[in-house]
Amino acid sequence: AGLLGCAPERLFFGPGATYWLNALLNGWLPPGGRVLVSALEHNAVMRPLRHLARRLGLEVEVLAGEPGGALDPSTVRRATRARSTDLVVIAHASNVSGLVQPVEEIARAIAPVPLLVDGAQAAGARPFAFDDSAVAAYVTSAHKGLLGPPGLGLLLLTEGRRLSPLLRGGTGSHSESEEMPEAWPDALEAGTPNAVGIAGLGAALEWIEGQGLETLSRRSSSLACEVRERLGEVPGLRLHGLRPVDEAVAIVAFTVEGEDSGELAAWLDRNWGLALRAGLHCAPAAHRCLGTFPAGTLRASFGPLATAADARRLVEALVARLEDRHR
Structure with missing residues (x-):
C-alpha cells in the first residue's frame, strides 16, 4: 500500500x-x-x-x-x-x-x-x-x-x-x-x-x-533508452510506438524487415539467451493503433535486474542477425 x-x-x-x-x-x-x-x-x-x-x-x-x-x-x-x-x-x-x-x-x-x-x-x-x-x-x-x-x-x-x-x-x-x-x-x-x-x-x-523505486526506475529506463537509440540506427530495423516527447516505461517495441517476429524471438533465446515477447501481446487494439496488426512486434522489457551487458548483447545480436542476412 x-x-x-x-x-x-x-x-x-x-x-x-x-x-x-x-x-x-x-x-x-x-x-x-x-x-x-x-x-x-x-x-x-x-x-x-x-x-x-x-x-x-x-x-x-x-x-x-x-x-x-x-x-x-x-x-x-x-x-x-x-x-x-x-x-x-x-x-x-x-x-x-x-x-x-x-x-x-x-x-x-x-x-x-x-x-x-x-x-x-x-x-x-x-x-x-x-x-x-x-x-x-x-x-x-x-x-x-x-x-x-x-x-x-x-x-x-x-x-x-x-x-x-x-x-x-x-x-x-x-x-x-x-x-x-x-x-x-x-x-x-x-x-x-x-x-x-x-x-x-x-x-x-x-x-x-530497500533499493529505491526511483533508482530502479531510472536504471531500467536508461537501458531502454540506450537500446532504442542504438537500434534506431540499424538499417532494416524499425522501432514502434513512441515519439521523442512521450514518457515510457522500460519497453522497446520493434520489427525487423523480412523477419517473422516469433522466429526471431526463438533465435534470440536459443543463440543469445535473450527472452523477448513476440506477437500481439494480448492487445490487438494497440497494434492496430501502431500499424503493426496482425503480425505484431518484438518486445524487449528491461526490469530492475537487467544489466548494461544485457542491453549491449541485444543490440549485438540483432546487428549480427542482419549482417548474416546480407552476406
Missing part, C-alpha cells in the same frame, strides 16, 4: 488484474451506458467490454489520441462532456510500446466521471501515489513491476467508491450469515486468499523499497 500511495484499508487482493478489471466493469457500468477507452487497451479490458456491449447494450468508444495513442487530458475531457459518460478506462502504460498516459491529469480533467486505470504495466515501474491522483480505481498485477509471484492481483479503490462483489462465498468472518459481509476487505475477498502469493509480494516490495 505504501509503495502505491494507498491507504491499506482500500487495497484488495484477488486472483489477478483481469479479475479486478472484470469486477469493476461488471459492477460500475449500467445497461445502455457509455464507456471511453484509449486505443492501447489490453484484452483484459476489451474482451469484458465487448461482452458487456452485447449483453447490456453498452456504447464503447475508442478515444482518438496522438500518433502512438498518447492522450491529452483536454481531449478526454471534451469526449466526456460531449455526451453522458459512465466510465473512462485507460492503461497507465501500454504493454506493447511502453507509452505512459498522464492518468493523474486525466482523472482531474474528467471529474466527476470516474477513471479506471489498468496499471499492470506501470505499477513498480514508476512512482505513483494513488491517494493523490483523483483516480477512482487502480488495478495491477503482482508479478510484473512489483516483482511478486503470479496469480495475485491488486485493486486500489478511492474512499467513498463502492463495488458489488463479482464472487460470493466464505470469508472467515460473519459466518453465521448466508449474505456477504458489507465490511471491507471481506466484502470483496471471498474464498481462500493466496497467502503464499501475498507473502511473496511482501518480500518483493521490501526489496524494491
Whole structure:
C-alpha cells in the first residue's frame, strides 16, 4: 500500500488484474451506458467490454489520441462532456510500446466521471501515489513491476467508491450469515486468499523499497533508452510506438524487415539467451493503433535486474542477425 500511495484499508487482493478489471466493469457500468477507452487497451479490458456491449447494450468508444495513442487530458475531457459518460478506462502504460498516459491529469480533467486505470504495466515501474491522483480505481498485477509471484492481483479503490462483489462465498468472518459481509476487505475477498502469493509480494516490495523505486526506475529506463537509440540506427530495423516527447516505461517495441517476429524471438533465446515477447501481446487494439496488426512486434522489457551487458548483447545480436542476412 505504501509503495502505491494507498491507504491499506482500500487495497484488495484477488486472483489477478483481469479479475479486478472484470469486477469493476461488471459492477460500475449500467445497461445502455457509455464507456471511453484509449486505443492501447489490453484484452483484459476489451474482451469484458465487448461482452458487456452485447449483453447490456453498452456504447464503447475508442478515444482518438496522438500518433502512438498518447492522450491529452483536454481531449478526454471534451469526449466526456460531449455526451453522458459512465466510465473512462485507460492503461497507465501500454504493454506493447511502453507509452505512459498522464492518468493523474486525466482523472482531474474528467471529474466527476470516474477513471479506471489498468496499471499492470506501470505499477513498480514508476512512482505513483494513488491517494493523490483523483483516480477512482487502480488495478495491477503482482508479478510484473512489483516483482511478486503470479496469480495475485491488486485493486486500489478511492474512499467513498463502492463495488458489488463479482464472487460470493466464505470469508472467515460473519459466518453465521448466508449474505456477504458489507465490511471491507471481506466484502470483496471471498474464498481462500493466496497467502503464499501475498507473502511473496511482501518480500518483493521490501526489496524494491530497500533499493529505491526511483533508482530502479531510472536504471531500467536508461537501458531502454540506450537500446532504442542504438537500434534506431540499424538499417532494416524499425522501432514502434513512441515519439521523442512521450514518457515510457522500460519497453522497446520493434520489427525487423523480412523477419517473422516469433522466429526471431526463438533465435534470440536459443543463440543469445535473450527472452523477448513476440506477437500481439494480448492487445490487438494497440497494434492496430501502431500499424503493426496482425503480425505484431518484438518486445524487449528491461526490469530492475537487467544489466548494461544485457542491453549491449541485444543490440549485438540483432546487428549480427542482419549482417548474416546480407552476406
